[in-house]
Amino acid sequence: AQSVAQPEDQVNVAEGNPLTVKCTYSVSGNPYLFWYVQYPNRGLQFLLKYITGDNLVKGSYGFEAEFNKSQTSFHLKKPSALVSDSALYFCAVRDPFSGGYNKLIFGAGTRLAVHP
Amino acid sequence: EAGVTQFPSHSVIEKGQTVTLRCDPISGHDNLYWYRRVMGKEIKFLLHFVKESKQDESGMPNNRFLAERTGGTYSTLKVQPAELEDSGVYFCASSETISGANVLTFGAGSRLTVL
Numbered sequence: 001a002q003s004v005a006q007p008e009d010q011v012n013v014a015e016g017n018p019l020t021v022k023c024t025y026s027v028s029g030n031p032y033l034f035w036y037v038q039y040p041n042r043g044l045q046f047l048l049k050y051i052t053g054d055n056l057v058k059g060s061y062g063f064e065a066e067f068n069k070s071q072t073s074f075h076l077k078k079p080s081a082l083v084s085d086s087a088l089y090f091c092a093v094r095d096p097f098s099g100g101y102n103k104l105i106f107g108a109g110t111r112l113a114v115h116p
Numbered sequence: 117e118a119g120v121t122q123f124p125s126h127s128v129i130e131k132g133q134t135v136t137l138r139c140d141p142i143s144g145h146d147n148l149y150w151y152r153r154v155m156g157k158e159i160k161f162l163l164h165f166v167k168e169s170k171q172d173e174s175g176m177p178n179n180r181f182l183a184e185r186t187g188g189t190y191s192t193l194k195v196q197p198a199e200l201e202d203s204g205v206y207f208c209a210s211s212e213t214i215s216g217a218n219v220l221t222f223g224a225g226s227r228l229t230v231l
Contacts, residue, residue, distance in 0.1 A: 004158075036222070043120065044159075044207065044222035090159060101147065102211050102220050103172060106159035 002027045004091050006107035013081045014115050021076040021110045023091030032094035033074045034104065035065055039087045047089075050074060061085070081114045088112075118142065120223035122208050128229045134196040137226045139208030141190070147171075147211045148191050149220060150183060154204035162206075165191060177202075198230045 005024045013019045025031055032051050036044040048059025055067045065076045074091060088111050092104040121140040129135050141148045150162040162181070163173040167188035176183070180199070185191040195202050205227050209220040 034219070041224065043122075043224040044209075044220075046219045046221075049219065092159075095161075098172065101164060101171065102149070102218055103161055103164060104151075104159075104220065105161070106151075108156070108158045109153075 002093070002095055002097075002105050004093050004105055004107040006089075006091055006110045008110050009108075010111045010113060012113045012115065015083050016080050019078050019081040019085070019112065019114070021089050021091075021112060023074045023076065023107060024072050025074060025091075025093045026072060027093050027096050027105075029096045031074075031096075033065075033067060034092040034094075035059065035063070035074075035076050036090045036092060037087045038090065038109075044090065047076070081112075083114050083116055086112055086114045120208055120210055120221050122206075122223035122226045124226055125224065126227040126229070128231065129198055130231050131200055132197045134194065135198055135228060137193045137195075137206050137208075137228070139191045139193070139223060141208070141210030142212075142221055145210035145212050145221075146188070147213070148185060149209045149211075150191070150193055151207040151209065152204050153207065153225075154201070159207065162193075195228070198228075200230050203228055203230045 003026045034049045035047040050057045050067045058064045090109045091107040095103040123138045148165040153159045161175040164171045165185045182194045205225040207225045209222040211218045
């Protein structure tokens with residue numbers, strides 16, 4: 001079955017320190033991978049995506065993610081965390097059997113808490 | 117441009133009642149998706165419209181859920197009768213084209229609480 005796993009319910013990091021939010025996936029074929037973020041009382045906002053090409057993808061707000069095919073991972077990273085990065089982060093992969101549409105399979109989400 | 121708008125933001129109803137959620141996608145976006153997040157779990161796909169047609173409704177839980185998109189503009193999702201397990205956040209998203217590489221734009225969600 002196609003799936004996405006986010007093994008950490010919550011990640012705590014001090015402001016200024018690097019952060020990593022983990023994501024692994026299990027899909028057939030070449031994955032289309034996405035990260036979305038949800039701030040309180042807001043909708044999901046797109047951060048970045050990997051479709052093809054360079055394994056290191058840069059996105060909004062200084063975030064980046066590294067696609068690792070052998071480990072089937074797509075971890076989200078940021079070199080220096082800000083308190084304002086505190087939010088709920090979702091990893092997603094396109095369902096390869098969706099006929100080319102954007103039907104996404106999401107992970108359960110990871111809550112990032114950045115402490116001053 | 118205006119984003120994806122969902123109404124209501126929060127609805128509290130009793131078991132057995134009916135609730136209708138509405139989604140206004142970005143103007144010109146033919147593709148409209150409904151997703152649901154229940155009790156802190158994964159966000160799960162419910163269904164997908166292309167214009168007014170249901171392209172994929174494989175994620176609809178049961179026949180208590182009815183989605184429509186008359187005229188290919190806004191969409192409604194009706195739950196009738198609501199059960200306790202229907203509680204969660206219902207997200208709507210839209211995209212302009214069918215490409216799987218495209219980004220979905222999500223609304224803020226409608227939180228449904230069934231008592």
